[in-house]
Amino acid sequence: MDGEERLGEVVGGRYELRGVLGQGGQSVIYRAKDKVDGDEVAVKILKAAGDRDAVDRLFREARALLSLGGTAALRVLHQTNTSDGAACLVTELLRGRDLDQHLQEIEGEGGRMPLPEVIAMFEPIVKTLDAARERGIVHRDVKPANIFVVHPAYGGGVRLLDFGFTRFVHARPMTAPGVVAGSPTHLAPESWAGASDIDHRADVYALGVVLFRVLSGQLPFSGRVNELLQMVRTAPRPSLHALRPDLPKVVDGWVECALAIKREDRFQRASALWSALLTCFERASVRPPAG
Secondary structure (H helix, E strand, C coil): CCHHHHCCCEECCCEEEEEEEEECCCEEEEEEEECCCCCEEEEEEECCCCCHHHHHHHHHHHHHHHHCCCCCECCEEEEEECCCCCEEEEEECCCEEEHHHHHHHHHHCCCCCCHHHHHHHHHHHHHHHHHHHHCCEECCCCCHHHEEEECHHHCCCEEECCCCCCEECCCCCCCCCCCCCCCHHHCCHHHHCCCCCCCHHHHHHHHHHHHHHHHHCCCCCCCCHHHHHHHHHHCCCCCHHHHCCCCCCCHHHHHHHHCCCCHHHCCCCHHHHHHHHHHHHHHCCCCCCCC
């Protein structure tokens, strides 16, 4: 069913679909009004009601998000179905823009995000990834487009989105061996190899890529897919200090550890990566924002 055709439909007996926020290959996301309490929410509806794999992924995403309640993960409100059987996920409605859009505007003006803003933005993301690690959850697609910057008028803060590629460490894999899941520019070497035992260290690598981009205005590696594969698995890690001379030279050691080819050589959790980066910021005389 086309996304527009559902407008006006009431899902789960209470959520009236009022507008299309976006859509992808498998789902449409709607703006809806909760007829019970009057709140506006977002409703993600699968396009193909009978696609068992898509349904499994949606509810695996819901399970991950629900287990991360109280963190910066997107907040789930309800799981339900449409009248014709399509699976739905009801979440909080976010207003603002994703980090990729935020960075494009800053970089388009030749600027960089101020370090105090970087600190305030990423503290919650780091805590969320650590919480995911403790629960055996691997996001597998950490990137700027999946970090949402909430507009200050609606409370501010950030949210980590799109747990559709999530892997539960102790559960049956959703992707077949050798299948690569995630965004090429942010994939860890072991993800490129299609390893069946991907763990939280793949998210640590991706977080390192995101922070490299935030701080420098460019990705550590870019190119065609085959070129990316070769660089990620064999190339020397680029110098962040050369791109940001206001940061101490030791920041290049941070890059080496954040983007290490072997995961056992990498920071072993997001908070370890973050603590090491904060030490670099302190040497650059940057202090976390008060409060």
